[in-house]
Amino acid sequence: MTVKIALPKGRLLETTATLLRKAEWGLEGYNQSMRNYRLGSRRFPDLQAKVFNERDIPVQVAVGNYDLGICGLDWVEELSIKFPSSALVKLRNLGYGEGVVCLAASHHQPAPTTEELKEETELIRIASEYPNLAEYLALGLRLRRFSVFPLWGAAEAYPPESAALVLVSYPTEQEVLASGLVSVNVLLNHSAFLIANKNSWEQKDLSEIVGSIEGQLPFTAEIQSKKAATISAEKGYHPWQTDEDTVRIALPDGHQQTHTVTLLNKAGIRVEDYPSENGNRRPGTDLKGVVIKVIRPQDMPLQVANGNFDLAVTGHDWLTDHLTMFPSSPVTELLDLKSGRVKMVAVVSREVPADDIYSLRQLVAKQTTPFRVASEYVNIADKYARDNHLGMYKVVPTWGATEAFLPEDADLLIENTETGRTIARHNLKIIDTLFESTGCLIGSRNETSSLVKQERIESIVGKLRAAVEGE
């Protein structure tokens, strides 16, 4: 009898690997530099382990792709608060990877009490990587009017200007303070959990595997969970000093930074401390009347749509995903930056006897089970499946390393690729190209009320255009 377990990458990887080493599973290659996400166990030959982004694990276990999983309780609650009938069983607190999920505000301003929040009649903006928990909390606090902005990350950069509140997770409440935030309400104390699919738990004999872990607990004294690097207190951001003429710009973190710095240099725009070695998300600039935040490119279209930023450097892929979901959004592409060119492709396993979407559609038509489309670009993937009549399909949202989903956990991927090498390495093939994507500068179609601001925006766009065209 095969037993499948989903194991975490990222912050829980090392402590989980230590636990499983003590449980003598004999997992080869479960470490930070791993290249193969599929692992076998010497002790349990029938055990198949696969490594996922922690956030994907509750979904994978709930849908029955995996019998067992290890991930933070925060992500389990994020799923089950929205989908209470999810087939998940929380088996055991593993006692490491502790954290606290709390609603927080900027510590530079008096933090609102929950009573004040309840009485507030204006819109309260909450940004979070936990949009379901954020909605649950807002309803529970009886907020009259609120908007939840789902985030891919960098929540600490938002208050107070881009969102009044953020729902964030930090290892301790002290670290919330250290990041320039102040906790308004603690929602959840969490740590790593062993979870199971409900049907597997009721029907399969998982006792040996679960027992081998159980025998190693508690072991918190032995393994100190490696805390996320503490952000020093002086890094607490000072709120922007802005007026109606100020232009607010969002620059990307992550691998897009290199292209962006090159472009800014060419345009003669100086941005200090970007990319930042110590994680500073508010770099300075010599441009007059301009303030800058560094956030995830995925989150930018929604932020620009809501007027939190006037200009943002993101990718055409993320703009398309946003506009697919919200066609009436005021966000628009102002300039193609012609950098970071990737192709958005449809990918299947090399074993699938289809080389284009038409033959795939014929295969799907004969299938009696739902066709699973996995993607980080949920809206693009949904539209692609719909437009191509892929029958009874399901879109499985993923949070990275999507290639590892095929063929067991998904049937089709919608992915971006630069060279196609990663796809080939995972024994996959491209059957369709949806579009090409490059970096782009986005802004709002809504007119600004300030002429000065309008001129500043035009000047910046002009400088960037000259830099792009001068290439």
Added chain:
Amino acid sequence: MRVQRCKGTRDLSPDEMTKFRLIEGIFRDCCLKGGYREIRTPTLEYLHLFTSTGTLTPGTLGKVYSFLDWDGWSGERVVLRPDATIPVARSYIDTVQDGGLTKLFYVTNIFIFEETGKETRERWQCGAELIGAGSTTADVELITLALDILKKLGFRKVELQLSHAGLIRALLAEFGLTSQEQASVFDQILDGDEAVFNRLKAKTPEVGEALAPLLDPKGQSAGFLRNLKALFRRDLPEFEPALDNFIDIVDLMEAMDYSYQIDIGSGRGFEYYTGIIFQLSAGRQRVAAGGRYDALIPLMGGQEVPASGFALYLDPLMGLVKPETLDGQLPEKVLIRAGDSTPETIREGFRIAAYLRETGYGAEMDLGTQPTEDVRWILDVKNEAPRFVVTDTTTKKEFKARTAKEVLALLGGNGDS
């Protein structure tokens, strides 16, 4: 691939729709004659309409179908209407400027997520709202309207349970709870947890003991409430306004010979209730409920306007309507057969079918596969005189007729219409 109904939804079959329309018809008729006018609000509303304190309980809010629609880039969520009264109040604030009397009714669906999917998540209601009247007469009008409709639906044994939101709130204050705890316990009572008071009594036995006369018995007369008033007059004067209002309503119900049961803990309903709360049960099922909600419209940004309302629950009612109530609801059915199937006889068949429908009969052309159990008459159309042969399916007797009028006379109609 099997086609499937969405989990937690139901189809209303033709038999159920017959009952649905019967209930709806009687409800509409009673409301229209009582001076109420029909309103229909959209299925989609903004979530924030339902979130502030005093609208929906967190228990209900946790089961709302909310999502971001195509305009959702602002993060503003929309919901499938989880409640019918709040949208009506919203529409009233939108359209009525002078705070005058407005009597409205609606037949609508509401959507509440039910975890197991075994119970339906789309529920149908017939509701009436009386906005701009704060008198006990208005409360009694709604209760009697609901009772009258149930009587017309053929329900003989309808139980009326009365409670009072003002009294429940005053009671909770006595248990020494913080305002937040009071709100939470009130929500639990409204969500149908009738054991809440017992738990409170266990927690603070001395208060529980003192209040036992108010909580334990289930009174059946205004005398019961007067006794309570006398008992608590000195110690708990804060109960008095709510008790007085309750007594006035019950006095009026008694004067009109209605029987009822007073059960303070049965306050199941909505957080927006401020005064009388009533529930109607038939066949041990809750089939209607309502109450006074004076604070709702001001809370939503409207004027200080008193209001009250009730809703009949169509889903249990459809199951309870007896077959005999349906008698006479459907017209007698005539099956028309065009003997030789020539264009002339078929044309004649359609012509007489139209004539019979106009005169109040159900007339169907024979398509060869109709079930005939509910057919009262068979009419054969021939291409020679006499054109029509009528067969009475109950007696198997045949009658001949030359004209449509003669056919009608044979069926028992007068042919004048």
